[in-house]
Amino acid sequence: MRDMVEQATLAAGAAHGGPQAVPKIRMRGVRKAFGPKQVLDGVDLDVAAGHSLVILGGSGSGKSVTIKCVLGLIEPDEGVIEIDGRDVTQMSRREREAVADRIGMLFQNGALFDSLPVWENVCFKLLAQGRVTRAKARDKAAEVLAQVGLAGSVGDLSPAELSGGMQKRVALARAIAAQPDIIFFDEPTTGLDPIMGAVIDGLIVDCVKRLGATAVSITHDMASARRIGDTAAMLHKGRIVWSGPAASLGHTGHALVDQFANGEREGPIQMELRR
Amino acid sequence: MAALILDPLAALGRLTLAGCREVGGVALFALEAISHLFRPPFYWRHFWRAFVQVGWFSLPVVALTAVFTGMVLALQSYTGFARFNAQSAIASVVVISITRELGPVLAGLMVAGRIGASFAAEIGTMRVTDQIDALTTLSTNPMKYLVAPRLLAATIALPLLVLVADILGVMGGWLIGTYKLGFLSYAYLDATFDYLQVQDVVSGLVKAAVFGFIIALMGTWCGYTSKGGAQGVGRTTTTAVVASSILILALDYVLTEIFFAQ
Numbered sequence: 001m002r003d004m005v006e007q008a009t010l011a012a013g014a015a016h017g018g019p020q021a022v023p024k025i026r027m028r029g030v031r032k033a034f035g036p037k038q039v040l041d042g043v044d045l046d047v048a049a050g051h052s053l054v055i056l057g058g059s060g061s062g063k064s065v066t067i068k069c070v071l072g073l074i075e076p077d078e079g080v081i082e083i084d085g086r087d088v089t090q091m092s093r094r095e096r097e098a099v100a101d102r103i104g105m106l107f108q109n110g111a112l113f114d115s116l117p118v119w120e121n122v123c124f125k126l127l128a129q130g131r132v133t134r135a136k137a138r139d140k141a142a143e144v145l146a147q148v149g150l151a152g153s154v155g156d157l158s159p160a161e162l163s164g165g166m167q168k169r170v171a172l173a174r175a176i177a178a179q180p181d182i183i184f185f186d187e188p189t190t191g192l193d194p195i196m197g198a199v200i201d202g203l204i205v206d207c208v209k210r211l212g213a214t215a216v217s218i219t220h221d222m223a224s225a226r227r228i229g230d231t232a233a234m235l236h237k238g239r240i241v242w243s244g245p246a247a248s249l250g251h252t253g254h255a256l257v258d259q260f261a262n263g264e265r266e267g268p269i270q271m272e273l274r275r
Numbered sequence: 276m277a278a279l280i281l282d283p284l285a286a287l288g289r290l291t292l293a294g295c296r297e298v299g300g301v302a303l304f305a306l307e308a309i310s311h312l313f314r315p316p317f318y319w320r321h322f323w324r325a326f327v328q329v330g331w332f333s334l335p336v337v338a339l340t341a342v343f344t345g346m347v348l349a350l351q352s353y354t355g356f357a358r359f360n361a362q363s364a365i366a367s368v369v370v371i372s373i374t375r376e377l378g379p380v381l382a383g384l385m386v387a388g389r390i391g392a393s394f395a396a397e398i399g400t401m402r403v404t405d406q407i408d409a410l411t412t413l414s415t416n417p418m419k420y421l422v423a424p425r426l427l428a429a430t431i432a433l434p435l436l437v438l439v440a441d442i443l444g445v446m447g448g449w450l451i452g453t454y455k456l457g458f459l460s461y462a463y464l465d466a467t468f469d470y471l472q473v474q475d476v477v478s479g480l481v482k483a484a485v486f487g488f489i490i491a492l493m494g495t496w497c498g499y500t501s502k503g504g505a506q507g508v509g510r511t512t513t514t515a516v517v518a519s520s521i522l523i524l525a526l527d528y529v530l531t532e533i534f535f536a537q
Contacts, residue, residue, distance in 0.1 A: 073408050101414050111409040113401075125413040174413075 030079030041238030054229030063218040104180035110171040112159035119155030185217035321424035330432035341440035345447025366466035369448035383486035395515035398498025399508035433487030493519040
């Protein structure tokens with residue numbers, strides 16, 4: 001099974017620059033435990049530059065922990081995490097911050113700062129990095145909001161005044177405003193109706209293509225996974241157990257992945273229910 | 276049989292270790308926050324917002340507390356001192372009690388309830404809704420952005436509040452002394468300032484600065500380490516208020532020893 005994963009990830013790399021190309025993100029043997037619970041148990045993953053990977057997995061399987069390890073929000077217990085061939089776990093804080101400057105993140109619930117208006121949320125990173133002045137930030141925010149289909153007037157509202165779909169769009173605008181190389185999407189369509197979910201997926205695909213960024217998304221939504229991803233990987237019991245084209249989800253021939261993608265009750269994944 | 280003896284000891288050991296871990300965590304948190312006060316960038320807008328929140332918006336509650344405390348103190352002292360014909364000492368008792376003890380302690384406790392809870396709830400909500408992680412991904416150090424400005428603001432604002440509380444507390448005593456107890460206004464004020472020393476006021480202001488730091492530290496620490504959703508935020512808010520109140524009372528004793536022990 002491990003060979004299958006290696007082949008799939010290397011194939012993804014080959015499609016975007018050949019087998020010799022350094023992956024944009026490379027994880028090897030990443031392990032993380034919280035107390036007695038081993039959440040990541042040797043995660044191996046490659047994401048080629050300009051590629052969009054979707055990580056699938058049940059609740060509590062460690063998807064969010066995986067991307068938080070890459071982001072530096074959680075320190076892994078073991079393993080290597082490379083971005084552009086450099087191990088971020090061995091970097092100094094300053095180097096790590098420089099890497100983080102090139103990464104965007106869309107959080108599951110948006111994580112918008114409710115004490116700030118929308119325009120300040122959108123331009124937060126640009127203001128923090130001194131790439132835009134406060135005087136010009138409103139215009140910049142309006143420009144980025146237009147890219148996610150929102151009117152510039154939304155910039156003056158507070159996040160609490162927005163609907164769930166609008167909050168997701170603002171969070172997307174914030175994630176792309178600094179034109180990152182890598183963008184992480186944590187369950188981007190959770191809590192949205194199917195049409196709004198499709199709209200957000202479309203915006204994500206457009207934004208990622210326009211920026212030429214590398215994208216890693218985690219989701220339970222199979223329709224969303226097929227729309228966003230070039231490749232999908234299945235995380236189960238702390239390991240990547242399958243990786244392949246996102247379009248093949250549901251008919252991969254891998255019993256565990258097919259059960260998950262088709263939402264079947266019977267199969268190798270047994271839900272732990274108390275009776 | 277051995278288990279009967281060893282189990283409580285093991286529980287005590289675990290509790291001690293957990294306590295040490297918590298104290299160490301708070302100390303490291305405080306050191307990191309202080310270090311950010313000396314390294315740019317500085318978030319002056321956040322400092323100013325916290326300063327207004329602590330200093331200006333706490334003013335009514337601290338002022339009312341100080342006025343009524345001064346009034347009660349004058350009244351209680353009068354009824355007590357009348358037994359020894361020592362009514363003339365009321366003004367000096369009021370001013371020394373207010374400046375040395377009651378001003379800083381009561382203002383500290385009031386601000387702990389108001390600001391400690393507010394800091395813990397705000398930062399705790401940011402923690403459980405991923406806003407603190409979002410700050411990190413947006414090239415902003417959360418300690419520098421959320422914690423350091425609040426620590427500095429509370430450390431500066433509380434002595435100013437206590438200065439106002441001192442004045443209003445003395446005024447409360449003067450009101451009762453002159454309008455209810457029959458003291459002459461100038462005689463009451465003369466007695467107030469005759470026995471007041473600079474050290475009385477300064478020691479109260481130093482206490483206030485320490486209490487302000489403690490209130491902000493416990494509020495931000497509890498919020499920053501919050502987990503478990505809304506219930507967790509509620510729990511840490513309570514912890515912030517209780518911990519800072521107890522620390523204020525304990526440190527009040529320590530600081531009094533330092534300033535006034537012979």
